[in-house]
Amino acid sequence: MVEPFRRGNALATTFTGTLSERHGEPVERVPTPERLLDWFHENGLDVHSCTPRQLEHARELREAIHVAATAVATGSEPPASAVETLNRCSANGHASPALTDGGRVWRLATSSVADALSVVTADAISLLSGERDGRLAQCASPTCRAVFLDTSQSRTRRWCDMNTCGNRQKKARMRARTPAGGARRDV
């Protein structure tokens, strides 16, 4: 079964969202090099080929971003190993932004996985350094704990995704509040 990709409001957290339910039964959404290519295309990154080794590198970067973002979201410093991975991936590829009718697109120097990962890393660095409007926050679902960019005005968003984690929690809460054999109104 092909797991659909999740959409987010930031490229880097959309990327970390390709592995979900990290604290439950993890769902890997890029199980093959082909699916990673699909993800790149869906996110405007024109990559031509991907080897199993490159997929492995991409996942390493993904987990480094996740670890660093989790640290920032919970008020601590990103571990040095994660920072090292990010800075390496940033320097390993080349891409330039181009202005088009539709807005900004990324032109990859060699259409390689490394180029695309440098774009994802640049996005991660801008999030981690706090230069974006929003706050990195951890999903309230105990099996998820994904990090997302909370851009709500009150900065009180709780779920990485309202349609998945938010909905599941809402249903669980309703089940817990409804005694067997009779409905109770939620107050």
Ligand SMILES: [Zn+2]
């Ligand atoms: Zn979540």
